[in-house]
Amino acid sequence: MSCVRHVAHAFLERQGLTTVFGNPGSNELPFLAGLGAGFRYVLGLHEGAVVGMADGYAQATGRPALVSLHAAAGSGNAMGALTNAVAARTPLVLVAGQQVRPAVGPEANLANTDAAALMKPLVGWAAEPACAGDVPRALAQAVFEARLRRRPAYLSVPYDDWAADADDNALEVLDRRVERAAVPSGEQARRLARQVASARRPALVLGGDIDADALFDDAVRLAERLGGPVWAAPSLFRLPFPNRHPLFCGVLPAGIAPVCEALEGHDLVLVLGAPVFRYHEHLPGRYLPRGTRLVQVTEDAAAAARAPVGEALVADPGAVIRLLTERLPSPAAPHDPGGAYRSVPAPAPGDGRRLHPEQVFAALRDALPEDTAYVVESTSTSASWWRQMDLRRPGSYYFPAAGGLGFGLPGAVGVAMAQPDRPVVAVVGDGSANYGITALWTAARYRVPLTVVLLRNGTYGALRWFSGLLGVPDAPGLDLPGMDFTRIAEGYGVPARHVEGPEELRAALAERPDGPRLIQVDTVLTAPS
Numbered sequence: 001m002s003c004v005r006h007v008a009h010a011f012l013e014r015q016g017l018t019t020v021f022g023n024p025g026s027n028e029l030p031f032l033a034g035l036g037a038g039f040r041y042v043l044g045l046h047e048g049a050v051v052g053m054a055d056g057y058a059q060a061t062g063r064p065a066l067v068s069l070h071a072a073a074g075s076g077n078a079m080g081a082l083t084n085a086v087a088a089r090t091p092l093v094l095v096a097g098q099q100v101r102p103a104v105g106p107e108a109n110l111a112n113t114d115a116a117a118l119m120k121p122l123v124g125w126a127a128e129p130a131c132a133g134d135v136p137r138a139l140a141q142a143v144f145e146a147r148l149r150r151r152p153a154y155l156s157v158p159y160d161d162w163a164a165d166a167d168d169n170a171l172e173v174l175d176r177r178v179e180r181a182a183v184p185s186g187e188q189a190r191r192l193a194r195q196v197a198s199a200r201r202p203a204l205v206l207g208g209d210i211d212a213d214a215l216f217d218d219a220v221r222l223a224e225r226l227g228g229p230v231w232a233a234p235s236l237f238r239l240p241f242p243n244r245h246p247l248f249c250g251v252l253p254a255g256i257a258p259v260c261e262a263l264e265g266h267d268l269v270l271v272l273g274a275p276v277f278r279y280h281e282h283l284p285g286r287y288l289p290r291g292t293r294l295v296q297v298t299e300d301a302a303a304a305a306r307a308p309v310g311e312a313l314v315a316d317p318g319a320v321i322r323l324l325t326e327r328l329p330s331p332a333a334p335h336d337p338g339g340a341y342r343s344v345p346a347p348a349p350g351d352g353r354r355l356h357p358e359q360v361f362a363a364l365r366d367a368l369p370e371d372t373a374y375v376v377e378s379t380s381t382s383a384s385w386w387r388q389m390d391l392r393r394p395g396s397y398y399f400p401a402a403g404g405l406g407f408g409l410p411g412a413v414g415v416a417m418a419q420p421d422r423p424v425v426a427v428v429g430d431g432s433a434n435y436g437i438t439a440l441w442t443a444a445r446y447r448v449p450l451t452v453v454l455l456r457n458g459t460y461g462a463l464r465w466f467s468g469l470l471g472v473p474d475a476p477g478l479d480l481p482g483m484d485f486t487r488i489a490e491g492y493g494v495p496a497r498h499v500e501g502p503e504e505l506r507a508a509l510a511e512r513p514d515g516p517r518l519i520q521v522d523t524v525l526t527a528p529s
Contacts, residue, residue, distance in 0.1 A: 005031065005162040007136045007170045012066065013038055014174060015143055017093060021054040021414075022068030023047050027097025027110055030162040032068065042417065042446065044410070045438035047074045051081035052410025052436055053417070055090050056375060059212060059238070059398060060418035064091040064146045071097055071156070072112040075119060080404055082122055082152055084411075087278075087401035088237050089150035089209065089300065093142050094119075098128065100160040115156035124151030132164035140173040150299070182299060182316045184323065192313065192320065193327040195295060199268035202226060205252065207233040207274020208401070209298070209317060210240035216394035218321045219272070223247050225325055229266075233274035234259065237401035240273065242392040244341040250386060254278065257285030264289045269310075271296040273317040276307040280403070347388060354522040357381040357455060359502050361388035361427075364453065367509035369423050374398070375415055377408025378429035378455050382528045385427075395419075406435030409452065413439045416450040424449070430456040430483055437488065443516035444493030451509070452494075452518040454485050457525050489518040496520065 012018065013036065021042045024032060035041065044050035047069055058065035069075050075096050085092050098104065099111035107113060116126040125145040129138040135157055146153040184192065196202060204226065210219050219240055223230045230247045232240060234254040241248055252259050256279055263269055269292060276296050287309040288294055294310030296303075297320045304312035313320070344365070347358035357378070364374075365388055375398040376385065391397055398415060400407035412426030433454055443450050458481055489496035496518035499505045508519050 002165065003162065004132055004135045004164050004166050004170065005034065007166045007173070008139050008162070009034070009036060009039075011136060011140060011173050012143075015064075017064060017066040017143065019057065019417075020066050020068055021050045021057070023050050023070070023074065024068065025070030025074055025097055025110070027071050027099060027159045028068050030159045031095065031097065031157065033162075042442065044442050047077035048081040048406050049410040049436050049439045049442070051078045051085060051092070051094075052407045053414035053439060053442065054092055055081065055085045055088065055407065056398060056411030056414025057418045058085075058090045058092060058414075059088060059411075060373070060395065060415040062212070062214065064093050064143060065414075067092055067094045069094055069096040071099070071110050071115070072118060075115075075154075079119070079122060081406055081410070083402040083404045084237075084400045084407045085152050086122060086124075089212070090152065091146040091150055092152040093146050094123070094152055094154045095139070095142070096154065096156045098156045098158040101158045104158065112156065116154070119154040122152075123154045124149040126154040126156075128156040128158075129161070132158075132161035133167060133170065135161050135164075136166065136170040136173045140176055144176075182314070183319045184313060184315045188313060188315070189323050189327075192295065192297075193324060195268060195293075196226070196270060196324055197328055201266050202228050202268040202270060203263060203266040204228065204230045205233050205269055205271040205274060206230060206240035207272065207298075208236060208238035208240060209273030209300075211238035211394055211397075213273065213318055214394065215273070215318050215321060216240060218318065218325070220245070222321050222325050225328055225330070231262065233271065233277060235278035235280055235401075235403070236397075237399045239391055239397035242341070243386060244344070244390045244392070246340065246342060248342075252277065254280035255283030256287060257283045260286045260289055263292055266292055268292070269294045271298075271310070272321065273298060275300065275303040276310055276312075341390070341392075344388060344390060348384070350524055353500075354457075354524045355502065355505070357384040357523050357526055358388050360453065360455060360505065360521055360523060361385055363502060363505045363509060364425065364427070365390055367506045368425065372396070372423040372425055373415055373419065374425050374427055375408055375412035376427045377405065377411075377432040378427050379403075379432065380429065380457070380528045381455065381523070381526055384526055395422075405432040408432055409436040410439040410442075411436075412450055412452070413443050413448050416443075416448045417446070420449055424451070426450060426452045428452060428454050430454060430458065430485065433485060434483075438492075440489055440492040440494045440516070440518070447515040449514065450516045451513075452489070452516070453509075454518060454520045455523045456483070456485065456520055457523050458483075485518060485520050494518050
């Protein structure tokens with residue numbers, strides 16, 4: 001433990017942060033030098049793709065992931081992808097290279113005189129240690145901040161710090177442990193149980209945190225105990241409940257007035273593991289129907305503070321779910337857990353040459369195993385997706401949490417690396433694929449077991465829908481003609497093919513390759529909702 005780098009590597013290894021996602025620059029090389037055999041470095045070709053891969057990996061493992069970034073330019077490249085990680089509450093530890101300390105003040109090339117400010121307020125915490133001796137403690141703080149706040153943390157380190165001598169105090173970080181427990185007090189628990197038990201027609205609204213915190217099955221038990229309708233929160237990035245369960249009503253629309261309309265007739269709305277609410281389209285109206293009370297339970301204090309309506313309890317949703325399941329009286333007519341799930345409608349037809357997205361999703365549903373994990377970034381086909389899919393397992397669905405394009409391909413690579421024994425499929429549109437296309441090289445380089453189903457409709461479909469909603473149908477820049485992703489994929493080393501009919505697609509999906517592959521299919525344009 002003679003130098004700061006050795007202490008840092010030992011601390012990261014003890015914390016389980018041994019997979020490093022990165023795209024190295026000169027300032028990062030001293031940190032990366034001498035990584036032990038227990039570390040794995042995953043190379044991405046662009047910082048946005050690197051962060052997307054780490055985001056998917058951290059979400060799939062449920063643990064913080066480590067990202068190595070370059071100084072200002074590289075960190076700036078990563079910021080678009082970070083918006084998704086922030087919205088998903090993904091714990092990322094971002095360690096960025098800085099120029100040597102004597103070069104920072106004179107603003108030498110690759111120096112950033114205020115590195116922490118560059119990333120604020122996007123990340124939950126950002127810092128640059130005041131001296132080399134403080135690097136191990138600051139690195140530990142970054143890890144604990146990311147884990148406790150469930151948000152990316154950013155640490156900029158001058159590269160000459162890594163070779164500096166480490167004193168005895170630096171070794172103290174190796175045995176540190178920081179934990180959190182957030183269980184409602186006795187009075188809070190009693191009050192919440194009374195509110196739910198006395199409601200005549202309660203409704204549950206579940207957010208992505210339910211799946212991220214491994215509460216999927218617990219939420220099903222609570223819902224079946226209540227016997228009332230269940231919604232997923234708007235702008236969904238993880239699926240918290242089986243989407244064809246007889247109690248499931250779908251994903252709430254992402255507009256104020258439509259949410260109010262959907263919740264009409266409920267005297268209590270219990271929101272678990274979600275902000276209230278992540279709206280998208282500006283469709284103003286009342287937040288809630290008259291006479292409807294809303295109670296939000298979330299670990300995210302900031303989400304509780306900014307909610308425009310209702311009361312909030314900042315607590316562990318898992319503890320609240322278990323508490324309610326134990327304390328609520330059994331319903332007079334309990335829900336039959338073995339009851340039939342809702343059937344899937346026949347998919348809408350295409351136009352002969354092109355498939356309808358519903359045909360594509362029906363093929364995925366029928367041809368792939370039930371435990372397949374889907375990373376979806378085909379934003380114009382969301383309505384078709386939910387009409388056709390039947391997802392009953394935890395961790396089955398990932399979506400860019402902030403709507404920032406570029407998560408789909410890299411995120412799927414990260415999920416597949418985290419769960420190599422589970423089938424993983426990226427469902428990506430031709431518009432969004434270009435934002436993270438370099439992730440294909442990483443998939444090929446590491447032989448990641450991933451299927452990419454690329455829906456090609458030659459346009460930014462979601463933007464076309466929005467142009468109609470906003471009354472600007474003549475907006476330029478919405479068409480994407482002339483792209484063949486089979487050739488692009490093959491250039492990155494990923495085997496690819498173009499399929500033209502439902503049966504050819506199903507046959508292609510039935511094959512079980514031992515590495516990444518891309519299947520391109522032309523689809524008709526549909527509205528996202």
